[in-house]
Amino acid sequence: MKVIILGSGTSQGVPVIGCKCETCSSSNPKDKRLRTSAYIETNEGVKLLIDTSIDFRQQMLKNKIDNLDAVLYTHHHVDHINGMDDLRQITQRYDKFIDLYANETTVEEMKISFRYVFNEELIKYKSVPLVNFHVIKNEMLRIKNVDIIPVECMHGNLKIFGYRINNFAYITDCSAISDNELKKLEGLKVLVINALRIRPHPTHFNLQEAIEISKRVKPKRTFFTHLTHDILHDKINSTLPKRIELAYDGLEFNI
Amino acid sequence: MKVIILGSGTSQGVPVIGCKCETCSSSNPKDKRLRTSAYIETNEGVKLLIDTSIDFRQQMLKNKIDNLDAVLYTHHHVDHINGMDDLRQITQRYDKFIDLYANETTVEEMKISFRYVFNEELIKYKSVPLVNFHVIKNEMLRIKNVDIIPVECMHGNLKIFGYRINNFAYITDCSAISDNELKKLEGLKVLVINALRIRPHPTHFNLQEAIEISKRVKPKRTFFTHLTHDILHDKINSTLPKRIELAYDGLEFNI
Numbered sequence: 001m002k003v004i005i006l007g008s009g010t011s012q013g014v015p016v017i018g019c020k021c022e023t024c025s026s027s028n029p030k031d032k033r034l035r036t037s038a039y040i041e042t043n044e045g046v047k048l049l050i051d052t053s054i055d056f057r058q059q060m061l062k063n064k065i066d067n068l069d070a071v072l073y074t075h076h077h078v079d080h081i082n083g084m085d086d087l088r089q090i091t092q093r094y095d096k097f098i099d100l101y102a103n104e105t106t107v108e109e110m111k112i113s114f115r116y117v118f119n120e121e122l123i124k125y126k127s128v129p130l131v132n133f134h135v136i137k138n139e140m141l142r143i144k145n146v147d148i149i150p151v152e153c154m155h156g157n158l159k160i161f162g163y164r165i166n167n168f169a170y171i172t173d174c175s176a177i178s179d180n181e182l183k184k185l186e187g188l189k190v191l192v193i194n195a196l197r198i199r200p201h202p203t204h205f206n207l208q209e210a211i212e213i214s215k216r217v218k219p220k221r222t223f224f225t226h227l228t229h230d231i232l233h234d235k236i237n238s239t240l241p242k243r244i245e246l247a248y249d250g251l252e253f254n255i
Numbered sequence: 256m257k258v259i260i261l262g263s264g265t266s267q268g269v270p271v272i273g274c275k276c277e278t279c280s281s282s283n284p285k286d287k288r289l290r291t292s293a294y295i296e297t298n299e300g301v302k303l304l305i306d307t308s309i310d311f312r313q314q315m316l317k318n319k320i321d322n323l324d325a326v327l328y329t330h331h332h333v334d335h336i337n338g339m340d341d342l343r344q345i346t347q348r349y350d351k352f353i354d355l356y357a358n359e360t361t362v363e364e365m366k367i368s369f370r371y372v373f374n375e376e377l378i379k380y381k382s383v384p385l386v387n388f389h390v391i392k393n394e395m396l397r398i399k400n401v402d403i404i405p406v407e408c409m410h411g412n413l414k415i416f417g418y419r420i421n422n423f424a425y426i427t428d429c430s431a432i433s434d435n436e437l438k439k440l441e442g443l444k445v446l447v448i449n450a451l452r453i454r455p456h457p458t459h460f461n462l463q464e465a466i467e468i469s470k471r472v473k474p475k476r477t478f479f480t481h482l483t484h485d486i487l488h489d490k491i492n493s494t495l496p497k498r499i500e501l502a503y504d505g506l507e508f509n510i
Contacts, residue, residue, distance in 0.1 A: 011340075012312075012341070012343070012344050013312055013341075015316060016344050016348075017312060017315045017316060017320075017321055017341065017344040017345060017348075018315075018321025018322065018344065018345065018348050019348075054309065054312075054337070054338070054340070054341075055313075057267075057268055057272060057309075058310075058313070060272045060273075061270060061272060065272075066272055066273025067273065078340045078369075078371075079340070082309070082337050082338075082340065083309070083337075085266075085309070085333045085334070085337065086267070086268075086272065086309075088267070089267050089271050089272040089273065090272060090273065093271075093272075093273050093274075112367060112368075112370070113367075113368055114333075115367070116333075
């Protein structure tokens with residue numbers, strides 16, 4: 001199974017518009033962060049996306065990805081959903097519908113934000129993304145022979161989903177996770193989890209909290225994502241405990 | 256007055272995801288088109304944006320624009336509005352609200368799509384873009400001493416606005432314009448207008464229709480924008496009548 005981190009940045013991306021800080025001025029490509037999203041391709045060729053970030057088109061082009069079987073959504077915040085319209089480029093080309101999976105709140109909110117995709121006239125002319133929304137519960141689902149385990153996390157007061165696929169798990173925008181849900185993360189080869197910044201934040205793990213989760217879960221490797229410009233890649237990466245690294249845009253690994 | 260074309264592409268942008276056509280494969284930077292948007296800076300330093308395209312953040316970074324006084328919206332389709340959340344990067348930095356101007360339908364639709372910006376708790380913490388929506392009618396408005404004349408156009412069945420500022424006018428996504436509204440375009444130095452592609456399209460002018468409008472209005476220069484991958488820059492540009500050119504991302508001119 002191949003995983004590509006399409007975006008490792010927080011909701012604003014890095015650099016932040018107008019910011020002159022060390023990270024935003026850095027010429028290190030690892031300090032250029034699009035909004036959080038990941039691509040997963042199984043050995044059987046099933047192509048899954050986690051979140052259609054607002055940078056979705058750029059991410060598809062940069063990584064030469066031109067088809068998807070399904071999208072798994074973590075939650076409905078705009079940095080995670082606002083690129084959805086560009087799925088149209090795929091649904092037009094392949095003349096097909098794409099299945100979108102998310103918890104109930106996410107589907108409800110997305111149906112409001114993208115209310116035009118239900119216009120039958122526009123569907124007929126394929127001038128909207130052709131998508132099927134599926135509400136998923138906190139129980140295993142199967143998409144084209146791939147078993148996917150939702151992992152319920154709290155993002156402040158909002159219930160959101162991370163996902164485990166085989167021995168890979170991806171969690172973003174999490175600020176708390178119950179012991180029961182943590183059990184789903186046992187025996188991982190790779191955990192991707194959010195680590196916003198150095199200082200604490202009410203609705204996202206900071207660096208220290210993410211390190212603690214990684215130490216509890218004990219995956220073989222951990223990558224931190226959803227990073228703000230407080231995180232200068234080389235400087236912070238070198239301070240992390242063994243087997244924990246910062247993710248960056250374009251990071252690709254096989255599991 | 257300075258104008259920068261931030262995006263000259265149709266709703267999908269160019270290249271289209273997965274497309275191998277001559278334009279999408281072109282290495283000419285003028286064939287790389289972000290979604291349609293323009294920046295206007297008056298001699299007195301008033302900074303106006305037309306539409307917060309889905310590529311808004313990228314466009315601000317590329318063109319080193321870090322502040323705005325107001326946004327004028329043409330209409331509510333997602334390619335023209337979906338980058339609005341990234342205004343937050345400006346409203347946080349400058350601790351201010353940004354005024355958004357649009358016709359009634361656009362404001363109504365944007366208030367649904369961006370319903371979270373009215374959450375008072377989030378406004379208090381500046382974690383949403385701080386924006387004031389203003390419904391404008393088809394009559395002159397003044398923003399910080401800049402006189403702006405809306406120009407009502409039809410985008411299929413939808414009434415949308417183009418804008419005239421001094422002797423510059425910007426019209427996108429137009430498929431028809433009345434004789435009365437065309438009169439507002441007399442005496443222009445520069446007209447930017449949409450010209451989707453070669454073939455006709457039900458809701459956008461094609462190349463021939465845009466040429467006809469330009470010939471009627473007789474501006475000193477005309478630039479075509481909102482271009483699909485049917486338009487290979489160098490090939491098509493060389494066929495255009497005198498004083499008509501294709502726009503491209505980053506095109507800058509003074510009026």
